[in-house]
Amino acid sequence: MTPRPSADAHLHPATDAQRALDRRAFDLLCLAVAAVLAAHVPHLPLWLSPALALVLAVRWAQRRWRGGRVPTLLKLPLVAALPLAILAAYGTPFGRAPGSALAVGMLVLKLLESERARDARSAIAFGSFVAMSALLFGQSLPMTVLVALALLPMLATLQALQPAAAMPRFAHAFARPALLLAASLPLALVAFLFVPRLSAPLWGAPGADQARTGISPRMAPGDFIDLLTDDRPALRVAFDGAPPPPAQRYFRGLVMWRFDGRAWTATDAAPSAAPEPLRPQAATVAYEVTLEPTGRHWLFALDTPLAPPADATMSAARELARARAIDAVLHYRVVSAPQRALAPTLGDAERRRGLQLPPGFDPRARELAEDWRRRYGGDAHAVAGAALALFHDGGFGYNLAAPPLGRDSVDDFLFGTKEGFCEHYASSFVFLMRAAGIPARVVTGYQGGYWNALGGYLLVRQSDAHAWAEVWLPGQGWTRYDPTAAVRPERVVLGAAAGAAGQGAWYQADWLQAARNRWDIVNRLWDRTVVGFDSLRQRGLLTPFGVERADWGALAAALAALSALVLSASLLLALAQRDRRDPLAAAQARLERRLARAGVARRPAEGPQHYFMRAARALPAQRAELHALGEAYLALRYACAAPADEPLRNYLIQVRRFRPRRVVQ
Template sequence: MTPRPADARLSTSIDAQRPLDRRAFDLLCLGVAAVLALHLPRLPPRLGLVLAAVLAVRWAQRRWRGGRVSLLLKLPLVAALPLAILAAYGSPFGRAPGAALAVGMLVLKLLESERARDAASAVAFGSFVAMSALLFGQSLPMTVLVALALLPLLAALQALQPAAAVPPFARAFARPALLLALSLPLALVAFLFVPRLSSPLWGAPGAEQARTGISPRMAPGDFVDLLTDDRPALRVAFDGAPPPPGQRYFRGLVMWHFDGRAWAATSTAPSSQPEALHPQAPLYSYEVTLEPTGRHWLFALDTPLAAPADALMSAARELARSRPIDAVLHYRVTSAPRRAL
């Protein structure tokens, strides 16, 4: 058998130093946009908008102006990303902050993607970030969305291969779609026969494990697991002396409705204006460190006078945030245990 020449072997692999052409970069940006869209519902709104803007500006800059992105622009963006994660979540640890950081790193990877090697690294990392969306939900629609997000990434990887002719843009997805279709039988076998672990391998708590047991509807039997759980739900640090034990009642949900078996929270919107309150001394100012609950509600010493930053107060003086609390949260409140309406 006559061996193939060296250049024929190299033609089937990616030339790492080859400049990235327009088609490959467009597909790469499309793949990153698809991954960003997967995580967008769980990202802080401002962070999601900034990342989308960075992606769009980078695509337009390379398409019409060309040239590398200045290091003076890349360094501040790279430094600002972890600070934005800390500001939004209060901690870099947890599924939500980790996923947001990974999405941000993927978008910023486009700023230095000028050669085939950079694009191949971005495709590999983008595939990982796309799969991380399954940490938040493993339903069939979510699985389909993740598979669809992989299509432009696989198309970008295919575009990095040396080819004699560039196919039309629509046909660039034909082979990636075929590869995904061929993987369906294996995925079905794994779904049916591979057992699921009760706890994740990476050690981060699951959605149910992170909750304290508080829900908008409670019955006496629902407290059994909560009573045997000795994990801290929150920590409170008072600026001065704490209130006496009889006044250490913390308000979370106010459950006005009882149907004979269970209590349910009121449907009052958090933005409703609470009644005027005339606090009586002493007032207590303190900082609360709330563990992840997976819910929106905050807890404060009864009765809170105002909502902390990034939170709203309902007419029943319940405190709530717009996003679920998926990481440790620090906030300050001032309360008046003695008050008059």
């Protein structure tokens, strides 16, 4: 209960901004900058984050134990070296990655010259922008939480900059900012829901320089190896009914026709042809896919989609694609036929494309295929069976660490290494088919996935990337063959993790994998509710209130109305004066108000004893009651320092029950 006039207030009365930073404020500032730096670590060059962390730590220690300014001779080279180093690391000063690396660097270097309150304030303002920019590199839930936590030391710093503020213990400095942030959540959510989204970006091409992950339009044996060790989610699928059995979980991405001796590419597909006709042979499956951003145009759907989703097109080989690259989480609905027959007739152009092989490669494989063609004649099914039998019985193994292949990659694989994964098998299988005169093509996509029973959805990871083959059989059309299944059936039935059993690193242990799969529910929720909240879903927000497809104006009106509601609630809270009077005084005030309505108002400077007597005279019908009340009040108020609990409670009840009866005079 002691006042705290600040000691130095008199020395610098009028210049708040010029006040030197005290130790607490500087500590908090360093913590805030460190948190921002931590949020940026995942995308910074490997050498940059330790270097910046070192600068931060040295500066903190220097100001704490030695004090004083950092000499300009030390500052200038650092400030000059930062842009040069970033230019050297990225090759260009433009773009999101070098830009934010530069911003983080500048923020850390700003500490070197932070000596006054004003410096700290500008560092915090800039720092909040830099913290937000970390989310441009990934908006996962943990990252968002990390950045939100970075707001705490920032706000605590601003609070510590206040003159004459009491200096609480270090941990307590965060209490008020945390409370304020929590109290701000309703307003923040209203704003988040109703701030009208832009229909087209104002500048730049979002995601243009984002690192591309996922399946590429080119497939060569060994290319998938980065994908197969990538545990990030690729897509999540929620089925309307029961999920299809594992052996049918083929998610079709790209169809690859062209082989150049090494790699398969999807580039020379005929774009404008009508989709191959399709005959479903069993019940269809309807489902919703949530696709993580890929930076590419194509979509994935369960083999084989019947029609493209809204905003997408379907190619002749039933690949789905969108006009704009997928830079944000995308939801779409598809209906697929897991068991079907594709294209019962084959055009000449398709046949040529399905038989294309580069001349002068892989002589031994061609010889083997010729041999099969002679033996089985035109029976495509028998030839394919021979190839699968070769993989199954010919000493082939499934190995993620496949040895490299030479110029004749198919020959090397079939007769040399005999070790590989889906790409090797799909590539060799299609090569053999084509060499035997049977039209065939490679399909890439995902296979398998983890069925999350709790969330009721199928989680497909990048590591579920898969390649298989389609062979054209007369009368049946394009038919799926998965040569990998011939080598290791578990890969198809149990998924990628089982396929690679025993080959994973320690961090891919089973129990860890299981835990991560469960944790994915939270990620999915985050993706669906926050990250995937796009303008389309925003427009649907007002549907329950009778506004179909709300436009900009309606959203702005809703934003204004709801914000006003939340704001008036907080204003009421702010205006609320807590009644700190003791209950006795409050009860007495109430009694006096009631008596005043009955015509007996307490006069100024009238003591309670006299007042009660006067009231008893004025209301003779309640004389006894008023006498008792007066005596009880006097005893409680004046007989002891603090009234005892029991009599006080009795008195309060008496007052509550007392109703003055107006006398007719």
